[in-house]
Amino acid sequence: MTQAQTETREVRDTRQASETNCCVVGGGPAGVVLSLLLARKGVPVSLLEAHEDFDRDFRGDTLHPSVLELMDELGLAERLHELRHSKIHTGTIFTEEGQATIADFRRLRTRFPYIMMLPQKDFLAFVVEEAKRYPSFGLKMGARVEGLIEEGGVVRGVRYESRDGEHELRAALTVGADGRGSRVRHLGGFEQLKTSPPMDVLWFRIPRAETDPEGGVAFFGGGRGLVMLDRGEQWQVAYVILKGSYRQVRADGLVALRDKLAVAVPQFAGRFEQLRDWKQISMLSVESSRVKRWYKPGLLLIGDAAHVMSPVGGVGINYAIQDAVVAANVLAGPLRGGTLNVEHLKEVQRQRVWPTRLIQTLQTQIQKRLIAAALDPSRPFRIPPALRLLLRVPVLRNLPARIVGFGFKRVHVKP
Numbered sequence: 001m002t003q004a005q006t007e008t009r010e011v012r013d014t015r016q017a018s019e020t021n022c023c024v025v026g027g028g029p030a031g032v033v034l035s036l037l038l039a040r041k042g043v044p045v046s047l048l049e050a051h052e053d054f055d056r057d058f059r060g061d062t063l064h065p066s067v068l069e070l071m072d073e074l075g076l077a078e079r080l081h082e083l084r085h086s087k088i089h090t091g092t093i094f095t096e097e098g099q100a101t102i103a104d105f106r107r108l109r110t111r112f113p114y115i116m117m118l119p120q121k122d123f124l125a126f127v128v129e130e131a132k133r134y135p136s137f138g139l140k141m142g143a144r145v146e147g148l149i150e151e152g153g154v155v156r157g158v159r160y161e162s163r164d165g166e167h168e169l170r171a172a173l174t175v176g177a178d179g180r181g182s183r184v185r186h187l188g189g190f191e192q193l194k195t196s197p198p199m200d201v202l203w204f205r206i207p208r209a210e211t212d213p214e215g216g217v218a219f220f221g222g223g224r225g226l227v228m229l230d231r232g233e234q235w236q237v238a239y240v241i242l243k244g245s246y247r248q249v250r251a252d253g254l255v256a257l258r259d260k261l262a263v264a265v266p267q268f269a270g271r272f273e274q275l276r277d278w279k280q281i282s283m284l285s286v287e288s289s290r291v292k293r294w295y296k297p298g299l300l301l302i303g304d305a306a307h308v309m310s311p312v313g314g315v316g317i318n319y320a321i322q323d324a325v326v327a328a329n330v331l332a333g334p335l336r337g338g339t340l341n342v343e344h345l346k347e348v349q350r351q352r353v354w355p356t357r358l359i360q361t362l363q364t365q366i367q368k369r370l371i372a373a374a375l376d377p378s379r380p381f382r383i384p385p386a387l388r389l390l391l392r393v394p395v396l397r398n399l400p401a402r403i404v405g406f407g408f409k410r411v412h413v414k415p
């Protein structure tokens, strides 16, 4: 049994459910951070997570400068840095025509000029341990939300299943932070606007040697795209494949995959030999979407539940946490004072929708112009001249690092 399980404090049962002000569905980055922030402000909050522990499927391990600054505002940055992690200071792209550093985080004005690579399960457990210090925080692991309680067009809580049976949890506000396949989004009947990225991604790890390049490196061209993130003794590798081609990749077999990888990055050919089982590989079906409206009376969506992000720039965790911070800033007072209304929920969307739209528009352009070109074996891949120019102009060259590091809008925890 994991630490998270043994120390789980049961949320109040059905009979006492009316005492819960906010029910957060999903213990991913958005859900745990929102729960912590509300609990700190004395708002009774109950977090329901479907899994029994935080060691769930791979979901990315990046914490960007914006998240580290937020942790600092909460007085948690130093303790977070005591956990075993590695740091990425630069992002470099290698093509047939040479290499270029496209993001240099060291030039950002921040105490944390790097991306911290920390296993997401450790980050989630860390935030939850912190939340447990507050008496208004309740957590139930292994609790899968299956229904919404709706009365007169207002969501009044959820129905969930756990090992000990079916439960109802009533709350003034329910927050769907249950990720890209959000059940809450589906139950609430939210309309999604989707775009169709041209790729899917295979994630896996290979050993890293001391003599390897540092930071984040990308190899593009010749019909292939690979991004590798430095995790100290390992590389976290994202291998980009054409949308919908995973079945074919599986059918061709692991040997064929290893051969393709070796052709794409010959200097790592030996390391790809470590891939011996499909269980070592996670497939990310790349999606990009957002809901038109993030709320309805009594219900709000945040994080991937509100907007599924393409992996370009690795900003999903960043954006999910920024949503949580804005939601806590706007909603803690009304939740505590019992004055919450739909205008407060609308305000959360108002603050978060345009940074989301901007980053998704940028990701779409990068997918169309850079990644689709890299996956086309019929023509040589070149870094677009506009990007090369941008990287040469001193006032503009920090833009990629700034957008990846902070998103389009920096957010702060309201004191």
Ligand SMILES: Cc1cc2nc3c(=O)[nH]c(=O)nc-3n(C[C@H](O)[C@H](O)[C@H](O)COP(=O)(O)OP(=O)(O)OC[C@H]3O[C@@H](n4cnc5c(N)ncnc54)[C@H](O)[C@@H]3O)c2cc1C
Pocket (backbone or CB within 6 Å): 025, 026, 027, 028, 029, 030, 031, 048, 049, 050, 051, 056, 058, 059, 060, 061, 062, 143, 144, 145, 146, 177, 178, 179, 180, 182, 183, 184, 203, 282, 283, 284, 302, 303, 304, 305, 309, 311, 314, 315, 316, 317, 318, 320
């Ligand atoms: C393979 C992969 C790699 C990725 N790599 C990166 C990366 O390197 N950097 C980055 O920034 N982003 C990455 N992402 C995206 C990132 O994981 C998401 O953007 C981020 O996790 C969103 O956080 P969230 O809290 O909104 O949702 P999630 O992290 O998806 O959390 C949702 C939680 O809700 C729980 N849940 C679901 N349904 C229910 C239910 N019915 N009842 C109760 N609980 C429920 C789930 O178990 C889960 O714990 C990656 C995603 C994938 C799939």
